[in-house]
Amino acid sequence: MPELPEVEVLRRYLDPLVSGKRLCELRVFKSRVVRPESSGKLTETVRGCRVKGIERRGKFLWLNLVKSRSRSPFPLVIHLGMTGRLFVQPSAAELPRHVAAVFRLGRESLVFKDTRLFGRITLETDSIEQLGPDPITDEFLVSDLQSAIGKSAQPVKVRLMNQRVLAGLGNIYACEVLHRAGISPFMKSSDLRLAKFKELHEAIVSTLTRQVEFGMSLDLDFIGETTGDGLFYFGSRHGQARKSKERFRVYGRAGEPCGICSSIIKREELGKRGTFFCVKCQKE
DNA sequence: CGTCATGTTAAGGA
DNA sequence: TTCCTTAACATGAC
Numbered sequence: 083m084p085e086l087p088e089v090e091v092l093r094r095y096l097d098p099l100v101s102g103k104r105l106c107e108l109r110v111f112k113s114r115v116v117r118p119e120s121s122g123k124l125t126e127t128v129r130g131c132r133v134k135g136i137e138r139r140g141k142f143l144w145l146n147l148v149k150s151r152s153r154s155p156f157p158l159v160i161h162l163g164m165t166g167r168l169f170v171q172p173s174a175a176e177l178p179r180h181v182a183a184v185f186r187l188g189r190e191s192l193v194f195k196d197t198r199l200f201g202r203i204t205l206e207t208d209s210i211e212q213l214g215p216d217p218i219t220d221e222f223l224v225s226d227l228q229s230a231i232g233k234s235a236q237p238v239k240v241r242l243m244n245q246r247v248l249a250g251l252g253n254i255y256a257c258e259v260l261h262r263a264g265i266s267p268f269m270k271s272s273d274l275r276l277a278k279f280k281e282l283h284e285a286i287v288s289t290l291t292r293q294v295e296f297g298m299s300l301d302l303d304f305i306g307e308t309t310g311d312g313l314f315y316f317g318s319r320h321g322q323a324r325k326s327k328e329r330f331r332v333y334g335r336a337g338e339p340c341g342i343c344s345s346i347i348k349r350e351e352l353g354k355r356g357t358f359f360c361v362k363c364q365k366e
Numbered sequence: 367c368g369t370c371a372t373g374t375t376a377a378g379g380a
Numbered sequence: 381t382t383c384c385t386t387a388a389c390a391t392g393a394c
Contacts, residue, residue, distance in 0.1 A: 083372050083373050083374095084372060085372055085373095088372075114389090114390090141372095141373080161373085161374080162373090163373060163374080164371075164372075164373050164374095164390095164391095165371090165372095165390095165391080165392090180391090197390080197391055197392070198371095198373095198389085198390050198391050198392085199389080199390060199391085200373060200374075200389070200390075201373095202374085209374085209375095234383085234384090235383080235384080236383085236384070236385095240384090240385095243373090245373090245374080252372050252373070253371090253372060253373085254372045255372080315372060333372085353385085353386095354385085354386075354387090355373095356370075356371085
């Protein structure tokens with residue numbers, strides 16, 4: 083799935099396209115993505131609502147909807163899962179394969195496409211309420227990172243990917259920030275010292291912030307019909323593949339030399355996820 | 367055919 | 381109860 087930077091870039095792209103529009107109709111094609119799965123209540127609730135804006139926390143997006151003036155907004159939560167895409171196209175245009183739902187906003191439609199159907203659309207807010215701090219949106223200090231991770235027996239990478247601890251890191255950026263901070267993914271969280279928390283905090287904030295800026299500089303293909311470069315989740319339209327690949331220091335680079343020390347980058351499984359790291363730069 | 371994939375959560379064990 | 385681990389979900393690329 084897209085992680086925090088990709089979701090934030092998507093939010094910035096979508097916000098001006100949907101804000102102020104009326105949601106004439108929500109059509110659900112794959113009921114699996116709707117929670118609860120009976121989509122009747124959801125489609126009934128959102129019909130006719132005005133979209134006030136689109137917000138994000140971690141990897142979750144939500145449309146702020148209002149039923150009528152005087153009413154306060156309520157969120158329609160969207161998660162892209164592993165393969166979800168959201169984009170705007172003319173309502174008259176043909177829909178691609180794997181469309182899970184379409185929000186008709188008059189002449190334009192907001193399309194939610196999801197091949198693997200791990201994505202979600204719901205009025206339930208418990209998942210966003212349980213999220214940990216968002217490192218680039220909330221005030222986020224070293225002490226916040228420290229208290230979020232706590233004294234866990236789990237490996238630091240597993241802890242970083244827990245969205246209730248910290249909202250936004252997935253498998254790619256967890257690998258990347260640990261390399262940048264010089265911390266082994268396998269290190270027990272409770273063994274981290276203050277100096278390492280400082281490096282990790284700096285790595286998280288700088289990596290995510292720069293990647294959002296990088297994403298905003300690309301001519302992105304949100305629909306995903308082109309091959310893209312496969313590295314920024316949304317492919318870019320032309321010739322930016324190499325530039326994008328260079329953004330990753332360890333992820334997907336098993337067998338290649340580390341950019342810092344030239345040791346060969348390894349891949350091992352941790353918490354059922356492929357984990358890329360440099361043995362020399364990332365000691366326990 | 368098998369392996370792997372940027373994710374979350376329910377279920378069960380300790 | 382809390383903390384932690386695993387299986388399941390579903391499809392496509394290689």
